[in-house]
Amino acid sequence: MEYFEDPICRDVPTFVSSFVDSFVDFSVSGGLFLPPASLPPASQNAPANPSSSQLHTWLPSPERLIAVGDLHGDLSKSKEALRLAGLIDGSGRWIGGSATVVQIGDVLDRGGDELKILYFLEKLKREAAKDGGMIITMNGNHEIMNVEGDFRYVTKEGLEEFRAWGDWFSVGNKMKALCVGLETPKDPFQGLPTAFRGVKEEFHPGFRARIAALHPNGPISSRFLSQNTTVLVVGESVFVHGGLLPGHVSYGLQRINEEVRDWIKGLSGKFAPDYCRRSNAVVWLRKFSDESATNCDCSLLKHVLDTIPGAKRMIMGHTIQMAGINGVCNNQAIRIDVGMSKGCADGFPEVLEFIGNSPPRILTSNPYMKQYTNSLNVDTKDGLGLLLHEHGQKQVEVKA
Secondary structure, three states: OOHHHOHHHHHOHHHHHHHHHHHHHHHHHOOOOOOOOOOOHHHOOOOOOOOOOOOOOEEOOOOEEEEEOOOOOOHHHHHHHHHHOOOEOOOOOEOOOOOEEEEOOOOOOOOOOHHHHHHHHHHHHHHHHHOOOEEEEEOOHHHHHHHOOOOOOOOHHHHHHHHHHHHHHHHHHHHHHOOOOOOOOOOOOOOOOOOOOOOOHHHHHHHHHHHHHHOOOOHHHHHOHHHOEOEEEEOOEEEEOOOOOHHHHHHOHHHHHHHHHHHHOOOOOOOOOHHHOOOOOOOOOOOOOOOOHHHOOHHHHHHHHHOOOOOOEEEEOOOOOOOOOEEEOOOOEEEOOOOOOOOOOOOOOEEEEEEOOOOOEEEEOOOOHHHHHHHOOOOOEOOEEEEEEOOEEEEEEEOO
16 A cells, blocks of 8 residues: 555646646657647636637638648648648648638548547647647537447548557556546546447447547547537638538527537537538538539528628538639638548648638649649749639649
8 A cells, every 4th residue: 555655646646647648648649749738827727617618709810811621530631731831840840820720620530540630730739829820620520420429430440549549548547546646537438338239349449439539528529629619700701611501690600619519528418409410500511512503502602691790701611622622602602621531532632821811822732733724724923823713713822
């Protein structure tokens, strides 16, 4: 018993807990050390409140705004997209200065780097904050599905990543349990079955770990996904994974964000609110993202935007655009999911950039884009061209 009553362990439980958490994070994230999180002075000594975390719903226009589409478990392509925008260096460190970045959701599913991306984005959030920048992550339909326990689109690599997380997390809890003065860690696996009908036996451990990590108030869902916004307005741009209908706006954008956050934190039942489920949900809607412009309901979109003060465009992910980022309805609908993940279309990474009040432009890694614009006999200068679409013009900058 002498070991368990060691005064070092007894007197510094917070240090021990922090060390163990860093050890687990390093092991799960692929070798990342997360810098300390920046807290507003007024909140540094405030008691933890599960429903008090602040979510951004309305933000003024920043000097530079970058929109990034669906990432789907592909860390390599995620980093390529961020490097394309000059946001990270070759070592993955933030160099974006005061830029604001919006990631439109769907980090989860279809790839094996889901946790690594969550950790990487968290690291960048903290680094960006120190430079006056900001990274805002959003909920897509795949985040909602996974918190509900719908794993239809998970890969075997994704299950293995979560199985490894479960092992390291359990090791961390056992280490904490050795220290007198630390509260007994909550076991997220408690009460979960060890076998699952319809799932191959080899995947049972990963399936179980995924449930433990991502269910409402799970260690991963509460830590990472509860920080996500579901609807965001930045200046004149409305960001949402699927789309908004008049009923969503009248219900209240801030209300949607708060209710989804509270659900992910385990404060409101097993299933997501109705406006996050089914085909007309904010994370599932496709009325404005069909690749054929004629199938997009431009009149409805205009009506929705007219009900949001100052809004001129809606920026969406969710539906893969095989031709790359594009706009329809006089660029009131901009679709930024290019299917970059190898688990989707393995598309060329592209991001959307706004600088001040200038029109948006596409930054692309597609080496054929410049050739494509030249084939339309469009004047180009220093790699810049104008792509002529059915509904107006957009600048495109081609980068290798």
